[in-house]
Amino acid sequence: IKNEMNKENRSHYVDTLMMVYDQRIKYYPRDKGDQRGRQGVDLLRYKRLDDIKFVKEAYGYLQESLKLEKNEASGAVVATFFTSAITLYQHGELDEKKLIQDYILSNDILVHQIKKFPNNSTPSDIKTRQDMNMQNLKLSCDMLVEQFTILYEKENREIYDLQAITSVMSAMACTDQPLYYKAARELHELKPSAESAANIASLAYDKAEYDVAVKYFKQSIQLETDDETKALYYLGLAKSQYKQDLMPQARD
DSSP states (O other): OTTOOOHHHHHHHHHHHHHHHHHHHHHOGGGHHHHHHHHHHHHHHHHTTTOHHHHHHHHHHHHHHHHHHGGGOOHHHHHHHHHHHHHHHHTTSSOHHHHHHHHHHHHHHHHHHHHHOTTOOHHHHHHHHHHHHHHTSOOOHHHHHHHHHHHHHSTTOOHHHHHHHHHHHHHTTOTTSHHHHHHHHHHHHHSOOHHHHHHHHHHHHHTTOHHHHHHHHHHHHHHOOOHHHHHHHHHHHHHHHHHTTOHHHHHO
16 A cells, blocks of 8 residues: 555555455454554554544544553554544644543553563653653643543552653643642652752742742752752752741851
């Protein structure tokens, strides 16, 4: 198909390929999830640029595949499902809420596979690309909070869930939201760094939680190795202590 230059012939070949998938599903229904995924991937491979209706059709196949395959879905299907969701969103064919839900669905599958196959970098690579794609979109803080609250409150949430919440909300300039603050603090406890500690300290300072700010600025100073950056953290610490009327400590 890919070598066919005649558009009409190419379209005919793709239609025939879609019929082949439908026939496979008819006679081998146990393989429906896998076949629907392959069908969606192939339809997008050959007709993504022809018309948005083909993206919608492929998205339907891929969505059905994920519902059937769940955590066993192939990386290609998960990745293609979410890129098709983004395309539909950008063309006004998918609303913001559904896009975020699709991101969470993909994230859940990839997190499962990252844990199950620690020596396979593919799920992690796909998740990294999906996170970057989300961060490049324009999404409302209200809708992110609504949907990410579900992700945050799920049982057995993972560090990857917290990373997804904080990275996307940060990119959307939603760091003033209480959900971001809670997720960032929890993520820092699981994976501490000078940068995350300073970030939490700054958020706490803006909330006039100066005791919290002092705590995290001290942590950022302990974890930071660069002297110039550490000096900025000392300044933040001094400002926080000044707000607490701890003048001797602030001067020190």
